[in-house]
Amino acid sequence: MTRREFAASPLVAALSNAPGSRLAEPMRWLQLAFVEDDPGRYDMKFWLDYIRRVRAQGVCLSAGGCVAFYPTRIPLHYKSRFMKEGQDPFGELAAECRKMGLAILARVDPHAAHDNVFQAHPDWIARDAEGRPRRHWAMPDYWVTCGLGPYNFEFMREVVREIAERYDIDGIFANRWSGSGMCWCDHCRRNFRAFAGRDLPRTGDRSDPAWTAWREFSNQRLFELWDALDAAVRSVRPQAAFIPNTGGGANAELNMKRAGERAPFLVADRQARYGVQLAWANGKNAREYRAALGGKPVAGIISVGLEAPYRWKDSVQQPAEIQLWAADGMAHGMRPWITKFNAKPLDMRWLRPVEELFAWHARHERYFRNEANLARAAIVYSQQTALRVAADADDFIRGAFHALIEARIPFEMAHDGMLDAEHVRGYRALILPNIAVLSEAQCAQLRAFVEGGGGLVATHETSLYEEGGRRRPDFGLAELFGCSRAGRTIQRQQNAYIDIRDREHPLLEGLRGAGRFIHGVRRVEIEPHSRELPPLTTMPSYPDLPMEEVYVRQPPTNIPAVVCRAYGKGRVVYFPWDIDRTFWEVMCPDHGRLLANAVRWALNEEPVLTVEGPGLVDAAIWRQASSVTVHLVNLTNPYAMKGQIREHIPLPPQRLRLRVARRPRRARWLWTDREAAFQYRDGWLETQTPAIALYEVLALDD
Numbered sequence: 001m002t003r004r005e006f007a008a009s010p011l012v013a014a015l016s017n018a019p020g021s022r023l024a025e026p027m028r029w030l031q032l033a034f035v036e037d038d039p040g041r042y043d044m045k046f047w048l049d050y051i052r053r054v055r056a057q058g059v060c061l062s063a064g065g066c067v068a069f070y071p072t073r074i075p076l077h078y079k080s081r082f083m084k085e086g087q088d089p090f091g092e093l094a095a096e097c098r099k100m101g102l103a104i105l106a107r108v109d110p111h112a113a114h115d116n117v118f119q120a121h122p123d124w125i126a127r128d129a130e131g132r133p134r135r136h137w138a139m140p141d142y143w144v145t146c147g148l149g150p151y152n153f154e155f156m157r158e159v160v161r162e163i164a165e166r167y168d169i170d171g172i173f174a175n176r177w178s179g180s181g182m183c184w185c186d187h188c189r190r191n192f193r194a195f196a197g198r199d200l201p202r203t204g205d206r207s208d209p210a211w212t213a214w215r216e217f218s219n220q221r222l223f224e225l226w227d228a229l230d231a232a233v234r235s236v237r238p239q240a241a242f243i244p245n246t247g248g249g250a251n252a253e254l255n256m257k258r259a260g261e262r263a264p265f266l267v268a269d270r271q272a273r274y275g276v277q278l279a280w281a282n283g284k285n286a287r288e289y290r291a292a293l294g295g296k297p298v299a300g301i302i303s304v305g306l307e308a309p310y311r312w313k314d315s316v317q318q319p320a321e322i323q324l325w326a327a328d329g330m331a332h333g334m335r336p337w338i339t340k341f342n343a344k345p346l347d348m349r350w351l352r353p354v355e356e357l358f359a360w361h362a363r364h365e366r367y368f369r370n371e372a373n374l375a376r377a378a379i380v381y382s383q384q385t386a387l388r389v390a391a392d393a394d395d396f397i398r399g400a401f402h403a404l405i406e407a408r409i410p411f412e413m414a415h416d417g418m419l420d421a422e423h424v425r426g427y428r429a430l431i432l433p434n435i436a437v438l439s440e441a442q443c444a445q446l447r448a449f450v451e452g453g454g455g456l457v458a459t460h461e462t463s464l465y466e467e468g469g470r471r472r473p474d475f476g477l478a479e480l481f482g483c484s485r486a487g488r489t490i491q492r493q494q495n496a497y498i499d500i501r502d503r504e505h506p507l508l509e510g511l512r513g514a515g516r517f518i519h520g521v522r523r524v525e526i527e528p529h530s531r532e533l534p535p536l537t538t539m540p541s542y543p544d545l546p547m548e549e550v551y552v553r554q555p556p557t558n559i560p561a562v563v564c565r566a567y568g569k570g571r572v573v574y575f576p577w578d579i580d581r582t583f584w585e586v587m588c589p590d591h592g593r594l595l596a597n598a599v600r601w602a603l604n605e606e607p608v609l610t611v612e613g614p615g616l617v618d619a620a621i622w623r624q625a626s627s628v629t630v631h632l633v634n635l636t637n638p639y640a641m642k643g644q645i646r647e648h649i650p651l652p653p654q655r656l657r658l659r660v661a662r663r664p665r666r667a668r669w670l671w672t673d674r675e676a677a678f679q680y681r682d683g684w685l686e687t688q689t690p691a692i693a694l695y696e697v698l699a700l701d702d
């Protein structure tokens with residue numbers, strides 16, 4: 001990207017348009033969420049000292065909602081039983097933090113209420129499908145509140161207004177603000193009927209078509225609620241903001257485009273790994289949020305404790321795991337936010353590793369003040385596809401994601417609601433992992449992107465459905481794909497293969513020794529528009545049992561397993577099957593490599609970054625005001641696919657080659673804290689990395 005392109009990029013525009021809110025300033029956050037018995041029983045000095053040591057610039061402190069930690073005057077606002085007359089635990093800690101110059105978010109949690117609330121306003125409580133008030137699932141003394149009714153619109157409006165009025169804060173952060181699943185209270189029934197002209201479905205089953213209508217309804221209510229609470233905060237403190245705990249990728253509850261337009265900043269609340277989850281998961285969070293927020297800041301929550309449905313909230317993760325989670329977020333532009341529930345820590349093992357990483361981040365802060373990501377490829381995610389057609393949309397994304405990580409191709413993510421020229425200008429290739437739902441307007445945007453020289457890699461049912469979720473007779477992008485739908489979508493093909501018909505094709509780079517490849521599991525039957533033989537063809541399923549019957553009965557077919565073609569000034573690769581999803585499920589490296597080769601071919605330029613050597617590494621390139629950084633996070637570990645990492649196992653030195661417009665004045669490795677020796681010629685920098693245990697950043701000063 002040239003300087004001129006950079007100056008005009010949407011990221012920079014968003015940065016310069018950011019509101020005067022102080023919430024955009026902190027580069028490191030610490031959240032201390034009180035439990036009811038913290039007041040008078042915890043050591044405030046300990047926390048103030050730790051805040052200094054991690055060099056936090058913002059804090060998020062519990063104020064009210066479910067339990068008030070300040071002397072509220074709102075009658076139904078339950079006060080901590082441990083808060084003595086004249087005490088103000090929130091106010092005292094907030095005042096100390098203010099003296100230290102920190103930005104302050106007051107945390108509220110409205111999802112549960114005490115019995116006094118139920119007695120006074122039974123209609124504020126969530127109801128099940130039978131109309132019975134819902135007791136709290138974990139704490140039956142409490143009631144679950146209705147997120148879309150007067151409890152939030154009226155009572156919480158008073159609460160956030162009171163907090164903003166009485167305390168010098170920069171914003172309110174609301175946890176669990178959006179309700180706890182579908183609610184059948186009178187307000188929700190009536191409001192849904194007015195919205196959708198029908199009754200609420202009887203269950204929260206998302207395969208029920210009425211569920212989609214409910215999701216639209218709840219989005220509308222939640223955006224109204226967001227506006228109402230934001231207005232309440234700003235009515236007394238115009239520079240402050242209401243920050244809902246919300247967001248995510250394809251399965252996010254709220255429309256991320258609209259959320260990104262509203263929010264001055266958001267917090268990604270996926271705090272750690274659980275189950276089979278790759279070590280790049282936090283880098284995925286970062287990219288998904290940024291796709292919606294542009295240059296506005298995203299903080300990424302790092303959990304002290306284990307994340308599991310069993311909710312060991314007083315636990316501590318392995319230090320190496322906490323650091324890797326944090327590092328992958330930082331590498332992808334997240335501002336680290338460590339969170340601790342219960343101010344009386346029972347296990348201190350997390351303190352030092354967090355301090356080590358945060359203090360290092362603070363020392364090199366100017367290299368984390370990113371202004372533009374220099375990735376040339378972006379994976380598109382689509383909430384409407386996940387909502388209307390593919391509940392497993394994220395499996396396609398994760399397959400594409402992992403393929404690019406393995407190939408060490410730096411990439412971003414893009415929201416399908418922002419595929420206009422302005423937003424995709426920095427990219428040279430877009431990857432559409434089964435982006436099944438695309439409107440005519442979105443298809444036109446993609447056509448324009450390719451006509452202008454962009455590359456497209458699309459898979460499976462991409463563009464086969466209209467915006468509302470109705471299937472088209474043919475792909476919306478048939479002209480780009482160079483083929484049409486002809487037949488059906490096979491939902492499960494067993495024992496099917498791919499024959500190699502053009503061994504010299506660039507898609508076969510590194511795979512030329514293969515005899516054939518395994519096919520995917522799902523496949524759209526297509527008819528190509530041209531008679532040209534594709535480089536890869538489909539060998540349909542043949543018997544897989546009894547073993548005596550497992551043999552090929554027919555010569556190779558002409559059914560394309562891929563269509564690769566030029567279109568306008570750009571290039572298009574279309575896989576009619578689920579190469580990405582099958583890669584995620586089966587992890588056959590042939591699939592990952594084919595997909596990565598397709599992206600390289602679609603990019604049609606010398607790679608902006610290559611990192612050569614053994615291991616699994618997540619790479620990112622960023623520009624700051626007067627520097628460029630290359631981030632390398634070492635994911636090489638037997639626990640890369642399922643936490644928790646026990647130790648960092650050093651990645652051997654790697655050969656690194658990077659495109660930079662001119663010779664840097666200075667090059668440093670920030671983690672090992674030493675000068676980087678490099679060669680520079682004709683716009684290309686070459687160097688060798690040190691061994692990387694956890695994380696390394698190459699910082700190049702202009």
Ligand SMILES: [Zn+2]
Nearest residue numbers: 146183185188
């Ligand atoms: Zn309700």
